Amino acid sequence: MKAVQVQKPHQLEMIEVDMPELKKPSDVLVKVKRVGICGSDMHIYHGTNPLATLPRVVGHEVAGEVMAVGTDVERLKVGDHVVVEPIRCCGSCYACRKGRPNVCASLSVFGVHEEGGMREWFVLPEKQLHPVDPEIPWEEIVMVEPYTIGAQAVSRGEVEAGDTVLIQGAGPIGICVLKLAKLQGASVMITDLNEERLEFARLNGADVTVRAAKEDVQQRVRDWTEGEGANVVIDAVCLPQTFELSIEVVSEAGRVVVLGFDGRASSIPQLPITKKEVTISGSRLQTFQFPKIIDLLNQGKLRHDGLVTHSFSFEQVKEAFAYVEEHPDLVRKAILVFD
Ligand SMILES: NC(=O)c1ccc[n+]([C@@H]2O[C@H](COP(=O)([O-])OP(=O)(O)OC[C@H]3O[C@@H](n4cnc5c(N)ncnc54)[C@H](O)[C@@H]3O)[C@@H](O)[C@H]2O)c1
Ligand SMILES: [Zn+2]
Ligand SMILES: [Zn+2]
Known part of the structure; x- marks a missing residue:
């Protein structure tokens, strides 16, 4: 399968990587549908994000469809439309104990500290995925992370x-x-x-x-x-x-x-x-905001209303990054479409 990798500053390539597999009983296999291009992806691309190490598969604003679930997965089933909560925390440091896993001392962010969503498939634990009403268009669902x-x-x-x-x-x-x-x-x-x-x-x-x-x-x-x-x-x-x-x-x-x-x-x-x-x-990333935002989205109270201005196919990722860079006046949010 294909993945978008920032290899070194200003070098972005489409590479071939192995298909991910379910390894733990809590794992979920997701087929990617839409990924938003964020200012911080551009920083990683420019080599100016001090938190990210290269090479890196970027993308943390991610929506997709569940294709397989591990034996312990209860909340999600095959066919669900999901968004990624891009935060992995230790669960035991002071911040985690205070209920603020977004500033965990050993925080790992999907697409920053670890491989992210600009690839055709990925596996994450169930707790990092949230289901959204499947009637809602993908272009709306992919905005959940920025809303959080x-x-x-x-x-x-x-x-x-x-x-x-x-x-x-x-x-x-x-x-x-x-x-x-x-x-x-x-x-x-x-x-x-x-x-x-x-x-x-x-x-x-x-x-x-x-x-x-x-x-x-x-x-x-x-x-x-x-x-x-x-x-x-x-x-x-x-x-x-x-x-x-x-x-x-x-x-x-x-x-x-x-x-x-x-x-x-x-x-x-x-x-x-x-x-x-x-x-x-x-205010860094978010804590416990995904369920609230998804409720607002499911109830129709949140819509992008023109915030998403550009869509590019996944294969056009280089053009997409160049376009976002060269037209800050025209682009509010650009997204990659995986189909
Ligand atoms: N803490 C977090 O979790 C988090 C998450 C995402 C982004 N960010 C940060 O949020 C910031 C905004 O992100 P963005 O994607 O909207 O960036 P952006 O560059 O698209 O938007 C910044 C806006 O500020 C305007 N601006 C510049 N100088 C100004 C001034 N003096 N007064 C008023 N407006 C001015 C620009 O015209 C632009 O429209 C970035 O610094 C980004 O790093 C933080
Ligand atoms: Zn973002
Ligand atoms: Zn922690």
Whole structure:
């Protein structure tokens, strides 16, 4: 069978690998149907993801069909449509004991630390697979993992109905955060540099949009919240300066959620944090968000609404990566189709 392997930075090849087999009684064999191409896949491709080792079969936004199950598998059966929960944890470290396996000390992420989903078949333990209503189109199902990132950020920010939420950045992650914040009943202001991305955010429920760099975000937040500040700020731009702005514009008793992997320092004084008693939370991957997102999807409350802009056949993976790279203005989410 075929697999997409990043062999070294900037070198992506279609390779021939052995068909995986059920080895443990809890194993499930899955035929891949759709895989989303994520910013972090592009980082692995460029050799700029410090967590990934090469060579690597990438892909962590994965939907497929169950083709065989081990003898202990109870929840899943042949024919089920499933999404991958791309997290494997030790179960015994402090984070795992605290119910936060997403930051397990020996975390292994499917498609980052271990071989991922850009291959025709894979085997995973049952607990890393979640069934979805088979009536739902594959293009919708493949978005579950990015939505869980949005759900985690909203949960880490303790977003409640009626809160004012500022989301910085209307890229795919900002839009996923927006969808989940709106479902939570918040009022949302979103910023971006790009007017088209803001237009798309309005279509996805943003109450107020702000063109960062052209407008004074701080002033717009003050006016919008009548001087209170945003109750929650979720930074989906992830630059040193957007983290700094988050602390400035958050309200008293507010929460700031950071999602970035940027190693550069921000310059943040203690005073506003203490004075406003701000909670600053990191948000990485997700914990226990898959069932919630799948319920919303099955109930028809979550749809990509144009977030998926491009589909490429699996064989065209090189073209797909090149296209995503060269047209950031046109691509929101590109997916690979395996048929
Ligand atoms: N923590 C996690 O689990 C997790 C998961 C996925 C992605 N991420 C991170 O989330 C971030 C966003 O991901 P994405 O795929 O949406 O990226 P993206 O690059 O597509 O989107 C970023 C958006 O921010 C806008 N932007 C740039 N500077 C801005 C500014 N000063 N103010 C407002 N908007 C600005 C850009 O125009 C762009 O639309 C990345 O840094 C990524 O690494 C984190
Ligand atoms: Zn992703
Ligand atoms: Zn652990």
